[in-house]
Amino acid sequence: MTTGDNSPVPDFLSRLRVDGRTFVVAGAGVGMGRMTSHALVQAGAKTVVCVDVDADRAAEIAAEIGPAGVAWVGDVTTREGAAKLAADAEAINGRIDGLVDIVGMARWESILDMTDETFDWEIDICLRHAFLLSQAFGRLMSKSGGGTMVFIASVSGFTAAPMHAAYGAAKAGLMAWVQTLAIELGGFGIRANAVAPGTILSPRMEAVFNDEQRALNAGNAPLQKMGATSDIASAALFFSSDMSAYVTGRTLVVDGGVDAKFPYPVTL
Numbered sequence: 001m002t003t004g005d006n007s008p009v010p011d012f013l014s015r016l017r018v019d020g021r022t023f024v025v026a027g028a029g030v031g032m033g034r035m036t037s038h039a040l041v042q043a044g045a046k047t048v049v050c051v052d053v054d055a056d057r058a059a060e061i062a063a064e065i066g067p068a069g070v071a072w073v074g075d076v077t078t079r080e081g082a083a084k085l086a087a088d089a090e091a092i093n094g095r096i097d098g099l100v101d102i103v104g105m106a107r108w109e110s111i112l113d114m115t116d117e118t119f120d121w122e123i124d125i126c127l128r129h130a131f132l133l134s135q136a137f138g139r140l141m142s143k144s145g146g147g148t149m150v151f152i153a154s155v156s157g158f159t160a161a162p163m164h165a166a167y168g169a170a171k172a173g174l175m176a177w178v179q180t181l182a183i184e185l186g187g188f189g190i191r192a193n194a195v196a197p198g199t200i201l202s203p204r205m206e207a208v209f210n211d212e213q214r215a216l217n218a219g220n221a222p223l224q225k226m227g228a229t230s231d232i233a234s235a236a237l238f239f240s241s242d243m244s245a246y247v248t249g250r251t252l253v254v255d256g257g258v259d260a261k262f263p264y265p266v267t268l
């Protein structure tokens with residue numbers, strides 16, 4: 001207490017704790033999803049439903065995080081899958097406190113050659129599940145006193161995404177979706193936010209990047225390195241915890257500073 005301020009001081013670090021809460025991580029099998037599952041358990045989560053379309057991956061991550069892990073296998077881009085996941089997850093502890101939706105993927109095709117199939121696939125894998133899951137879990141959370149939703153977008157939704165225009169458009173749509181979600185569901189105590197990763201060295205990127213591409217991407221970032229999947233998990237934990245209690249409808253860019261750079265040639 002000071003002379004001019006007698007408001008109580010909270011225990012700030014406890015705001016990162018999610019003790020006793022139940023979370024669903026969609027796309028939990030590898031990379032950002034795996035790290036987010038660990039982050040939530042380390043912060044005290046009672047249950048983390050580890051969702052993956054790949055049965056082995058779901059089982060492995062659920063086992064790896066210990067007694068809090070529950071494997072769930074299915075495709076969250078379908079209405080049936082999303083509805084079954086919500087019902088199964090609710091049945092475990094009677095309520096869901098948080099959703100982290102990591103599912104997303106990009107194909108590289110020029111606009112002039114892009115097929116209808118690719119365009120539809122990108123909308124499904126980057127945007128449709130956000131609609132389906134936020135609706136299903138929003139209905140549950142609005143009845144049970146609120147919760148948090150976190151979606152993984154991409155910097156490709158902010159600036160031109162060469163050779164993956166449909167991916168960029170879907171991720172931009174995802175960030176717009178999160179804003180409206182936050183506005184419509186805020187009154188129920190539900191917060192919705194997104195994380196926009198830059199280049200992250202996930203297992204999938206590890207497999208496709210050669211040494212030259214790694215050096216190029218690292219050198220392009222003011223922090224002079226590519227991101228780690230744990231960097232995205234840290235942002236997901238922030239949005240899933242009370243540390244971000246007054247933040248909703250926002251996208252946090254986690255890109256090593258690339259987006260902060262002046263995008264025009266400097267001629268002085």
Ligand SMILES: NC(=O)c1ccc[n+]([C@@H]2O[C@H](COP(=O)([O-])OP(=O)(O)OC[C@H]3O[C@@H](n4cnc5c(N)ncnc54)[C@H](O)[C@@H]3O)[C@@H](O)[C@H]2O)c1
Nearest residue numbers: 027029030031052053075076102103104154199200202204
């Ligand atoms: N890696 C990067 O540089 C980067 C950059 C920007 C954005 N992102 C975004 O980050 C997210 C994670 O990307 P990644 O490459 O690390 O993940 P990934 O594709 O390697 O892993 C995601 C997990 O989701 C599972 N999955 C896929 N489709 C599913 C479905 N329909 N239902 C349930 N589970 C499903 C996969 O089996 C996998 O285990 C994506 O949304 C991606 O668009 C990645």
